Amino acid sequence: MAHATDGVTFTPETSAGSSVLGVGGSGAGDVYATTSDRTATILHSSGDGSWTSVFAQPAGTAWGVWSSGPGDAYVIVSPTFSGDPDAFVLHSSADGGWTSESVAQQGSVLVSVWGSGPDDVYVGGWHPGAEGRTGDLFHSTGDGQWSRVDLPGNLYDVTCVWGRSATDVWIGAYDIDNGPTLLHGQ
Secondary structure, three states: OOEOOOOOEOOOOOOOOOOEEEEEEEEOOEEEEEEOOOOOOEEEEOOOOOOEEEEOOOOOEEEEEEEEEOOEEEEEEEOOOOOOOOOEEEEEOOOOOEEEEEOOOOOOEEEEEEEEEOOEEEEEEEEOOOOOOEEEEEEEOOOOOOEEOOOOOOEEEEEEEEEEEOOEEEEEEEEOOOEEEEEEEO
16 A cells, blocks of 8 residues: 555555546545546546446547536547547436537547536637647536637647636646647636
């Protein structure tokens, strides 16, 4: 067993034999994990140490996960191999189903997801562009529709999104002209 510096003991839990790429949830009894499995697998745990597959499809990789509350989770799925579908967002429903939501960007790859609440969710990544690729940030109000967010600079990619509220959002990106860049939306 590994020990954190604050004395908390970590206990291994089995997650279907794949590497975990993302973990998130709304609380100790509602945790999701995404895996490196080639079937875009999403696992769920109610906090008892066991994990159940709640979604899998034949192509792509499920990367990040964010949840605003029980029954409201967002997972980003991106292509793994040439020929895989463009990236999309999976949104859970209270009945345990998942709805696929397109960001409507051909060739998209999504790598980050975050929200301040069920009506304020962001996903970031890139798509093929004139300079090799072009950075993307998309926003949803929880209605299944995603709109592009205009960002300053000449972005190659958007690699991370985080914030403290709907009016305090941070974006990590790489700007072709200026290198690694942090953008702060207030």
